[in-house]
Amino acid sequence: KQKQQIDIQQLAGEVREAKRTSLSKAITLIESSNPEHKIMAQQLLQELLPYTGNSVRIGITGVPGAGKSTFIEAFGTMLCNMGKRVAVLAIDPSSSISGGSVLGDKTRMENLSRHENAFVRPSPSAGTLGGVHKKTRETMLLCEAAGYDVILIETVGVGQSETYVRGMVDFFLLLVLTGAGDELQGMKKGIMELADGIVVHKADGDNVEKAKNTVREYRKILHFLQPSTPGWESQALAVSSYEKTGLKEVWEMILSFEKQMKESGYWYTRRREQTSDWFYSMIHDHLIDSFFGKKENKELVKQLEEEILQGKLTVTQGIHQLFPDFG
Amino acid sequence: KQKQQIDIQQLAGEVREAKRTSLSKAITLIESSNPEHKIMAQQLLQELLPYTGNSVRIGITGVPGAGKSTFIEAFGTMLCNMGKRVAVLAIDPSSSISGGSVLGDKTRMENLSRHENAFVRPSPSAGTLGGVHKKTRETMLLCEAAGYDVILIETVGVGQSETYVRGMVDFFLLLVLTGAGDELQGMKKGIMELADGIVVHKADGDNVEKAKNTVREYRKILHFLQPSTPGWESQALAVSSYEKTGLKEVWEMILSFEKQMKESGYWYTRRREQTSDWFYSMIHDHLIDSFFGKKENKELVKQLEEEILQGKLTVTQGIHQLFPDFG
Numbered sequence: 001k002q003k004q005q006i007d008i009q010q011l012a013g014e015v016r017e018a019k020r021t022s023l024s025k026a027i028t029l030i031e032s033s034n035p036e037h038k039i040m041a042q043q044l045l046q047e048l049l050p051y052t053g054n055s056v057r058i059g060i061t062g063v064p065g066a067g068k069s070t071f072i073e074a075f076g077t078m079l080c081n082m083g084k085r086v087a088v089l090a091i092d093p094s095s096s097i098s099g100g101s102v103l104g105d106k107t108r109m110e111n112l113s114r115h116e117n118a119f120v121r122p123s124p125s126a127g128t129l130g131g132v133h134k135k136t137r138e139t140m141l142l143c144e145a146a147g148y149d150v151i152l153i154e155t156v157g158v159g160q161s162e163t164y165v166r167g168m169v170d171f172f173l174l175l176v177l178t179g180a181g182d183e184l185q186g187m188k189k190g191i192m193e194l195a196d197g198i199v200v201h202k203a204d205g206d207n208v209e210k211a212k213n214t215v216r217e218y219r220k221i222l223h224f225l226q227p228s229t230p231g232w233e234s235q236a237l238a239v240s241s242y243e244k245t246g247l248k249e250v251w252e253m254i255l256s257f258e259k260q261m262k263e264s265g266y267w268y269t270r271r272r273e274q275t276s277d278w279f280y281s282m283i284h285d286h287l288i289d290s291f292f293g294k295k296e297n298k299e300l301v302k303q304l305e306e307e308i309l310q311g312k313l314t315v316t317q318g319i320h321q322l323f324p325d326f327g
Numbered sequence: 328k329q330k331q332q333i334d335i336q337q338l339a340g341e342v343r344e345a346k347r348t349s350l351s352k353a354i355t356l357i358e359s360s361n362p363e364h365k366i367m368a369q370q371l372l373q374e375l376l377p378y379t380g381n382s383v384r385i386g387i388t389g390v391p392g393a394g395k396s397t398f399i400e401a402f403g404t405m406l407c408n409m410g411k412r413v414a415v416l417a418i419d420p421s422s423s424i425s426g427g428s429v430l431g432d433k434t435r436m437e438n439l440s441r442h443e444n445a446f447v448r449p450s451p452s453a454g455t456l457g458g459v460h461k462k463t464r465e466t467m468l469l470c471e472a473a474g475y476d477v478i479l480i481e482t483v484g485v486g487q488s489e490t491y492v493r494g495m496v497d498f499f500l501l502l503v504l505t506g507a508g509d510e511l512q513g514m515k516k517g518i519m520e521l522a523d524g525i526v527v528h529k530a531d532g533d534n535v536e537k538a539k540n541t542v543r544e545y546r547k548i549l550h551f552l553q554p555s556t557p558g559w560e561s562q563a564l565a566v567s568s569y570e571k572t573g574l575k576e577v578w579e580m581i582l583s584f585e586k587q588m589k590e591s592g593y594w595y596t597r598r599r600e601q602t603s604d605w606f607y608s609m610i611h612d613h614l615i616d617s618f619f620g621k622k623e624n625k626e627l628v629k630q631l632e633e634e635i636l637q638g639k640l641t642v643t644q645g646i647h648q649l650f651p652d653f654g
Contacts, residue, residue, distance in 0.1 A: 045641045314465075
């Protein structure tokens, strides 16, 4: 197998010129588990850091069946036609753009994928949640360096990745259907409090009246919840991706959010906090993984846990057996 | 200063005989930061473990002004008069029983404190949140060994300790006032999804109608949220501690919760999970505290964080500088 030499300076230049194949190559480098590639990937990213940060980062979530891929296709295409450059990423292997649809339709985001202003990239398929979330963040930075104005990050809304996505985007959008109460049963606890905006989707045909009622209900509930972004009152809107209604309103909502948050300065504060939190959470994860990565630690913890659950040992005594210096 | 010899076997016996002064002495031992006391405290707790677990553990939270101490006084006194033995603990130094009231009234829980079936203990005043939460858990176990049937753990509902309290109780009660929407602004994000029951307090005099409306509103909202306890639909009730209305209904709700959860087995599953989670979270805290406890680590992290925020370094490169073996 021929070893390919990668010129980082050149690749960085090509990414900045928004060459699609070079961006794809750069993302593959970020996703590689090869130790040499990893080092090069970080050199590339370091090179490109000064050119990152200039997009609107939007997280999109919703239960399976909420129509995420249809929404992203319609919303993304509208933005592309407005002259925006749009990158679509996914964080979970089961997300619609990664091929997790039960319908298995191959036409998903076909129009958007072919649009010259769009770049659609499925999620890294392997790795731990922490690892995938790191790769998605870094891919987002590469897309920004390539000049994409809007980054859409899709997540499935039933697992743990919503919190990660909330931690890497400016605006978080939740897609729901009419008949809110029942459908939310399948959603993650606290998901509504992560959302800056709620889209009541499939507001078309016979469903229009129902959707309007659902929007009213969500507005009431949002009033009772803590806002996801301090100083922003989370909004609910009815959207039909099929009839192309409400899409413009979603974008106007996001623009108004951006304007308000940039004026208050919270836009920049949150970005800094997100980067710091990312760094600290990687430190925490590494410390915990290193400890439990040692077989003898893992086994001792398991054994002590058993004794604690059997009432033979107090929790504090268990900690003392693990860490004799524990104060 | 005379050194007092403590006979652990004897003290354990006295706690089990529910001698108030011995229970107080045992709790003081648990709260002591003296290394010898700490070891003795754990021996005492280990001795008493077989006699713990037989109470209903109830967490009570609410914003300042919700009337927590009035409620606990009225609710606790009612239970004591029914022949129950009730222990009241607090987890935050600013809780009402610890003297954090802005009114500074000295009559707080005076009746309850004097009741022969009650034991009221303020929170440990010093220490980290993790440390306080450990002491409160261990104090709860001592109270159970002393035969208390109901443990009420108060928390102020604006900080971080609600999650800790939810992690150590069977039933979590949230106290609110009428005019829910506005008042919830001051509450912690996600607090409603921690609650198994919501008490709309001060439902007396002119406030009765308003309270009924508020109860209806909360019921609607609870319907949209994920339940705090799987299989239990969180309930909302109007209560007046002043007119002593609704208190019996709160107790009946808790009894019905206990019955259902014991039948489904989740009562015991959750208790086991809570103990395991406590053990694991202490391991995590220790690993993180040990790392950041070293001055050179703390300083290097700060410096790397600065470079990352200035865009000179990627987050992954920062992690590599801290942990050269990072994969």
